[in-house]
Every structure is written in C-alpha cells, then in structure tokens.
Amino acid sequence: MNQMAIAALKNQYKSFVQSMFDEGVLDNQFSQLQDLQDSSNPNFVDEVITLFCNDAERIITEMNRYLNYQNVDFSKLDSHVHQLKGSSSSIGAHRLKLACVNLRQASYERNKEECVEAFNSIRHEYCLLRSKFQFLMQIERRIVALENNQQ
Amino acid sequence: MAADSEFHVLAVDDSIIDRKLIERLLKTSSFQVTTVDSGSKALEFLGLHEDDGIINTNTPSVSPNNHQWCLQEVEVNLVITDYCMPGMTGYDLLKKIKESSSLKNIPVVIMSSENVPSRISRCLEEGAEEFLLKPVRLSDLNKLRPHMLKTKIKDHQEPEKQDKEEKQQQPQSNNNNRKAMEEGISTEKIRPRLNGITAMV
Numbered sequence: 001m002n003q004m005a006i007a008a009l010k011n012q013y014k015s016f017v018q019s020m021f022d023e024g025v026l027d028n029q030f031s032q033l034q035d036l037q038d039s040s041n042p043n044f045v046d047e048v049i050t051l052f053c054n055d056a057e058r059i060i061t062e063m064n065r066y067l068n069y070q071n072v073d074f075s076k077l078d079s080h081v082h083q084l085k086g087s088s089s090s091i092g093a094h095r096l097k098l099a100c101v102n103l104r105q106a107s108y109e110r111n112k113e114e115c116v117e118a119f120n121s122i123r124h125e126y127c128l129l130r131s132k133f134q135f136l137m138q139i140e141r142r143i144v145a146l147e148n149n150q151q
Numbered sequence: 152m153a154a155d156s157e158f159h160v161l162a163v164d165d166s167i168i169d170r171k172l173i174e175r176l177l178k179t180s181s182f183q184v185t186t187v188d189s190g191s192k193a194l195e196f197l198g199l200h201e202d203d204g205i206i207n208t209n210t211p212s213v214s215p216n217n218h219q220w221c222l223q224e225v226e227v228n229l230v231i232t233d234y235c236m237p238g239m240t241g242y243d244l245l246k247k248i249k250e251s252s253s254l255k256n257i258p259v260v261i262m263s264s265e266n267v268p269s270r271i272s273r274c275l276e277e278g279a280e281e282f283l284l285k286p287v288r289l290s291d292l293n294k295l296r297p298h299m300l301k302t303k304i305k306d307h308q309e310p311e312k313q314d315k316e317e318k319q320q321q322p323q324s325n326n327n328n329r330k331a332m333e334e335g336i337s338t339e340k341i342r343p344r345l346n347g348i349t350a351m352v
Binding site: 029032033035036041044047048051052055079082083085086087089090091092 | 166167168169171172175176179235237264285286288289
C-alpha cells in the first residue's frame with residue numbers, strides 16, 4: 001500500500017512543479033536545483049527553499065521600511081532589490097525575478113509611486129511562491145515519512 | 152578520479168543562497184570547498200592580511216625572494232568569486248590576489264548576474280581565467296578543472312621542464328613565455344578568450 005501512496009505523492013509533486021513551470025512561477029533553474037539533490041543530499045531543495053524564503057522575507061521587510069520614508073533612499077532600495085533579484089534567479093523564481101526588474105527600473109527613475117506599485121507586485125509574487133513552496137514541501141515530507149516507514 | 156578530490160576551491164559570495172548553490176555544484180564536481188561571505192574573509196583565508204602584509208603564503212615552493220617559509224595547511228587551487236559584493240567587490244579581490252606575489256598564481260573565476268561586456272573585459276584583463284554568468288550551472292564548472300591542473304603542473308615541475316611545456320603548447324618565442332610565466336598570466340591567452348566572450352555576448 002505504501003508503494004502506491006508514495007508513487008501517487010511523487011506524481012502529485014511532479015505535476016505541481018510542472019504547473020509552476022507552466023505558470024511561469026518557476027523556470028528551468030529550479031530543475032537544476034532538483035538535479036543537484038541526490039541520496040547524499042536528500043534535503044537539498046528543501047534547504048534551499050527555506051534559505052531563500054528567510055532571506056526574501058528579510059529583504060522585503062527592509063524594502064517596505066525604505067518605501068515608508070517620505071524621502072526614499074533609492075540607492076539603498078536598489079541594492080536590496082538587486083539582492084532579491086539575484087536570489088530569485090538562483091532558485092528559479094521567474095515571476096518574482098521579473099517583478100524585481102520592474103522595481104529596479106522604478107527605483108532607477110526615482111519614481112516613488114511606481115516603486116510602491118512594483119513593490120506590491122513583488123510582495124504578491126513572493127506570497128504566491130511561498131505558499132506553493134510550502135505545499136511542495138508538505139508533499140515531500142509525506143513522501144519521506146512513508147519511505148522511512150518502509151525501512 | 153582521485154586527483155580531483157585534491158582540488159580545493161575557495162568560493163566567495165555575499166548571498167547565502169548562492170553560497171549554498173555553488174558549494175553543492177562544486178562538491179558534485181568532486182572538489183573540496185570552502186565558502187566565505189566576503190572578499191576580506193577570502194584574503195584572510197588565503198593568508199593575506201590587508202594591513203599586515205603576507206603572513207602565510209599559499210604556494211608550496213619557496214622562491215629566493217620569500218622571507219618566510221610557508222606553513223600552509225590548506226592549499227587553494229582556485230578562487231571563484233561573485234562580482235557584486237558590498238565592501239570589497241570580486242574585482243577588488245581579483246586585483247589583490249594578482250598583485251600578491253604569493254597568491255598571483257591562483258586561478259580566479261568571476262561570477263556575475265549581470266552580462267556587462269565592459270565588466271567582463273575588465274576582469275579578464277586583470278587576470279581572471281573565466282567569467283561565468285549566474286545562475287552558474289554544473290556544466291560551467293567543467294571549465295575550472297583545466298585551470299587548476301595547469302597550476303598544479305606548474306608548481307611541481309622544474310623550471311627547465313616548464314619552459315619545454317610552454318614551448319610545446321604555444322608556438323611563441325622563449326622570451327615571451329618566460330615573461331608570461333613570471334607574471335603568472337599569459338597575456339597571449341587572454342586576447343583569444345576575449346574574442347570568444349564578446350562573440351557569445
């Protein structure tokens with residue numbers, strides 16, 4: 001019975017990741033990460049996702065703070081967006097990366113209104129990504145639990 | 152390949168995610184890895200203190216100019232560094248390594264998320280062996296091994312043999328080869344690669 005459950009869960013995982021590719025939420029870089037996971041590093045993807053989310057939340061909090069000042073420090077804002085863009089690119093978070101590009105542009109133009117709009121977009125994309133990642137990780141953990149039961 | 156497990160790469164990146172990634176990529180390629188989050192920590196690890204000068208050298212051989220014998224526990228065969236870092240950039244780190252008599256023979260590879268041709272040329276001119284665009288892939292790391300092998304061969308051969316090797320590899324005059332070896336950088340090699348890079352860009 002466990003074998004069937006594991007197979008079903010793995011299929012569910014695969015389909016869900018595929019849907020994220022189809023929606024443009026993830027790009028091929030995420031596949032590269034999956035390829036780096038093996039029996040010697042069985043939690044690699046999980047670990048990267050966790051690191052990414054913690055880092056992203058830290059950066060988003062900082063950006064929010066900068067945007068709340070009357071006089072926005074655009075260069076500080078830009079350096080934070082740059083960081084988030086880099087992380088997004090490294091994990092394959094495609095739409096989030098694009099949202100960062102928009103904020104960089106608005107920041108470069110020193111347009112506060114557009115920055116706020118772009119920032120809201122970033123927050124939205126991040127929340128979406130995070131909830132999808134959480135779902136993926138739940139499936140992953142159930143698979144691991146079942147596989148451990150078998151041993 | 153047993154030889155590969157002897158290669159030790161120092162990876163420098165201020166991003167925790169990128170450090171994790173590059174570490175996994177390098178380990179998957181059978182390299183030993185040390186990661187640090189800044190250029191200054193990289194220099195510390197390499198035994199070069201900005202204020203104090205050299206206290207430890209990284210090359211196993213001792214040249215007549217060295218005042219100190221090396222007590223070096225860890226040999227670094229390649230430095231791979233992010234370009235954009237707060238404080239000391241990857242370019243600054245590259246410069247410091249190439250300006251150091253003890254470290255200049257260590258191959259340096261630069262990574263960047265931004266494809267800026269002038270940035271690429273600048274790094275290659277300063278002596279970087281490769282410029283990799285992020286996100287770095289496993290296939291990119293295949294370019295690293297040749298640079299590390301070259302350095303190992305250079306370190307372990309006697310001077311006469313080294314001349315012969317260079318002669319066989321490049322149809323150039325002896326004077327050019329000797330000068331290139333002394334500088335630790337083959338300027339002749341950089342130009343063709345520059346062309347290669349600009350063609351890709």
